[in-house]
Amino acid sequence: MTIQNDPLLSVENLSVSFDGFKAVDDLSFQLEKGEIRVIIGPNGAGKTTVLDLICGRTKATSGSIQFEGRELTRLKEYDIVRAGVGRKFQTPSVYEDLTVFENLEISYPSGRSVFEALFFRRNKEIVHRIKEISEMIFLDKQLDRKAADLSHGQKQWLEIGMLLIQDPALLMLDEPVAGMTVSERVRTAELLQRIIQSRSVLVIEHDMGFVEKIAHRVTVLHQGRIISDGSMEHVKNDPKVVEVYLGH
Numbered sequence: 001m002t003i004q005n006d007p008l009l010s011v012e013n014l015s016v017s018f019d020g021f022k023a024v025d026d027l028s029f030q031l032e033k034g035e036i037r038v039i040i041g042p043n044g045a046g047k048t049t050v051l052d053l054i055c056g057r058t059k060a061t062s063g064s065i066q067f068e069g070r071e072l073t074r075l076k077e078y079d080i081v082r083a084g085v086g087r088k089f090q091t092p093s094v095y096e097d098l099t100v101f102e103n104l105e106i107s108y109p110s111g112r113s114v115f116e117a118l119f120f121r122r123n124k125e126i127v128h129r130i131k132e133i134s135e136m137i138f139l140d141k142q143l144d145r146k147a148a149d150l151s152h153g154q155k156q157w158l159e160i161g162m163l164l165i166q167d168p169a170l171l172m173l174d175e176p177v178a179g180m181t182v183s184e185r186v187r188t189a190e191l192l193q194r195i196i197q198s199r200s201v202l203v204i205e206h207d208m209g210f211v212e213k214i215a216h217r218v219t220v221l222h223q224g225r226i227i228s229d230g231s232m233e234h235v236k237n238d239p240k241v242v243e244v245y246l247g248h
């Protein structure tokens with residue numbers, strides 16, 4: 001008998017309507033631990049809405065989202081973050097006037113007392129964690145630089161670091177390499193490999209070269225529904241996908 005690990009995330013029959021328009025329509029998929037899943041699909045396919053539903057920004061009309069045994073559709077956005085889901089939006093939203101170190105520091109999960117915050121918590125534990133994360137995001141030599149002085153790609157990494165410091169089990173990224181240079185893209189692929197050592201990643205991406213490089217599995221959305229799912233090789237050669245991308 002083989003023992004199968006439970007999936008990290010299990011989306012079942014998820015739908016949402018906006019004024020009668022079904023942006024996400026009866027969607028089901030599962031995400032395994034340590035997996036990089038990429039959602040692709042033409043404009044308006046419902047990709048961003050799927051991430052919005054998972055992080056609680058949009059409430060589902062019906063269906064279920066199970067995450068580590070918890071039903072996310074019943075939780076508030078803030079509690080979903082605390083449950084271990086991190087979401088990065090397309091545009092970087094770092095604090096430009098603060099240094100890399102400070103940006104990471106303020107993202108360290110609170111829950112500490114005022115006393116601790118004032119006296120203890122810039123302690124070894126936080127400093128160690130900031131160092132660890134900054135190495136992971138290629139910014140360990142930039143800790144004292146103002147975020148404003150970073151390149152676009154470095155800002156994106158910093159924002160990923162600000163999520164990682166909260167230790168999410170699932171990280172969701174919306175077009176992480178948009179606007180990045182070629183070498184930044186290569187490093188972002190490397191960063192994702194580091195991230196999934198201890199967590200799973202759900203990515204929306206339009207850059208097919210990047211998708212090919214990183215995806216363990218690709219889910220293709222069209223008009224709120226999954227039209228194909230599997231390896232990049234599989235979906236690339238799926239006539240339904242070819243039609244959606246090239247057929248019109």
Ligand SMILES: Nc1ncnc2c1ncn2[C@@H]1O[C@H](COP(=O)(O)OP(=O)(O)OP(=O)(O)O)[C@@H](O)[C@H]1O
Nearest residue numbers: 018019022023041042043044045046047048049050
């Ligand atoms: N809050 C909302 N109210 C009304 N309609 C919405 C809302 N959010 C999304 N939609 C609609 O749902 C559909 C899916 O949008 P969504 O942004 O999820 O697509 P997408 O696949 O992410 O597209 P893109 O690649 O262009 O970002 C679109 O037709 C959009 O106009």
